[in-house]
Amino acid sequence: MHEGRESASREFEKGLQAKPENPAQEMGLRTYILVWLGIIILTGITYTLSRIKIEGWEVIIALVIAGAQAALALNYFMHLKSETAGIFKVIIPLVLAVLIVFMALTFSDVAFRRW
Amino acid sequence: MNEIGEAVLEQHRDYTGAKVGMWLFLLSEILLFGGLFILYSAYRYRYPVEFHQASREMEVFLGTINTLILQTSALIMTLAVLAIRKGNRRLTAYLLAGTIALGAVFLGIKVSEWLTHIEQGIYPQSPVLLARTKGEVLFFGLYYTMTGLHGLHVLIGICVLLVMLIFLLRGKFSPSRFVPVENSGLYWHLVDIIWIFLYPLFYLIT
Numbered sequence: 001m002h003e004g005r006e007s008a009s010r011e012f013e014k015g016l017q018a019k020p021e022n023p024a025q026e027m028g029l030r031t032y033i034l035v036w037l038g039i040i041i042l043t044g045i046t047y048t049l050s051r052i053k054i055e056g057w058e059v060i061i062a063l064v065i066a067g068a069q070a071a072l073a074l075n076y077f078m079h080l081k082s083e084t085a086g087i088f089k090v091i092i093p094l095v096l097a098v099l100i101v102f103m104a105l106t107f108s109d110v111a112f113r114r115w
Numbered sequence: 116m117n118e119i120g121e122a123v124l125e126q127h128r129d130y131t132g133a134k135v136g137m138w139l140f141l142l143s144e145i146l147l148f149g150g151l152f153i154l155y156s157a158y159r160y161r162y163p164v165e166f167h168q169a170s171r172e173m174e175v176f177l178g179t180i181n182t183l184i185l186q187t188s189a190l191i192m193t194l195a196v197l198a199i200r201k202g203n204r205r206l207t208a209y210l211l212a213g214t215i216a217l218g219a220v221f222l223g224i225k226v227s228e229w230l231t232h233i234e235q236g237i238y239p240q241s242p243v244l245l246a247r248t249k250g251e252v253l254f255f256g257l258y259y260t261m262t263g264l265h266g267l268h269v270l271i272g273i274c275v276l277l278v279m280l281i282f283l284l285r286g287k288f289s290p291s292r293f294v295p296v297e298n299s300g301l302y303w304h305l306v307d308i309i310w311i312f313l314y315p316l317f318y319l320i321t
Contacts, residue, residue, distance in 0.1 A: 027197075028197070029194070029197065032190060032193050032194060032197070033190070035190075036186065036187070036189075036190040039186050039189075039311075040183065040186060040187075043179070043182055043183065043186065043314075046314075046315055046319065047175075047179055047319065050315070050319035050321050051321075053321060058319075058320075058321050062315035062316075062319060063312075063315070065315075066311050066312050066314075066315055069308075069311045070308045070311055070312070073189060073304050073307060073308050073311070074304075074308070076193075077189055077190075077192075077193045077300075077304050078300075078301055078304050085131045085134075085135070087135060088135075088138065091135075091138065091139065091142060092138070092142070095142040095145055095146065096145075098146065099145070099146065099149040099153075102149070102150070102153055103153055103156070106153050106156075106157060107156075107157075107160075110157045110160055110161070111160070115161055
């Protein structure tokens with residue numbers, strides 16, 4: 001009877017120690033290094049472009065490149081690309097939408113002021 | 116005592132739930148910094164020339180080095196999470212220590228930049244600064260506020276990682292229990308992403 005209880009709890013322990021569903025398992029060292037290189041190269045591009053005068057577009061270009069770097073970090077370093085849980089697909093776009101609305105509302109005021 | 120009952124109480128974990136919790140916090144941080152970025156954009160829209168003028172005081176070289184340092188620390192942090200997932204505790208410890216070290220270097224450079232500016236008399240409410248144009252005053256106000264708040268987040272991140280390192284050395288993490296390390300990594304990556312936007316907006320205004 002004592003043995004029966006031991007083996008039952010051992011089985012249970014084994015079940016508990018089963019690895020949790022891990023989206024991050026799909027990415028390995030090679031992926032991370034490539035993403036890092038991509039981010040570094042994009043930094044280099046941002047810097048180089050800032051030394052060239054491109055009238056008017058500099059901010060937008062810089063922000064687009066920064067956005068690309070952020071997307072790389074979010075998807076690969078923060079494992080969003082392989083995330084299975086659906087809730088992330090809701091909350092992150094939701095917050096970005098909130099920010100965009102704030103920006104749009106702010107600029108619909110600021111852009112029309114006579115300071 | 117019921118061994119199985121105890122095992123259940125000790126081992127109930129929710130991996131996805133833990134990550135969702137951290138993500139919700141990160142999203143609130145995004146809104147926090149987002150508000151400051153919107154403030155920056157409103158004033159830059161208003162004073163484009165003065166912002167350009169003021170940004171010439173920035174040491175682009177140091178800013179760029181700091182950017183590369185932080186981005187590399189993000190890689191090291193990701194590898195630390197990979198290492199503990201594979202059960203390599205020693206490597207995880209080295210990689211966590213590496214992330215902390217790079218974060219500390221980042222802060223050191225940032226502080227030295229601030230000190231340079233302060234020595235030149237440029238700091239909030241200084242007579243030197245107030246003698247300049249309104250746009251420049253606003254630029255430096257935003258500079259100190261946003262890089263200061265970001266630096267505070269880096270400092271907090273370093274403290275969190277130190278705690279993770281201590282827990283790791285005490286044997287609390289394993290391939291089946293590492294979500295605190297992963298969550299710390301998520302926080303660290305957010306700090307990196309925020310800097311990715313701060314860098315061009317303060318250092319690369321042409």
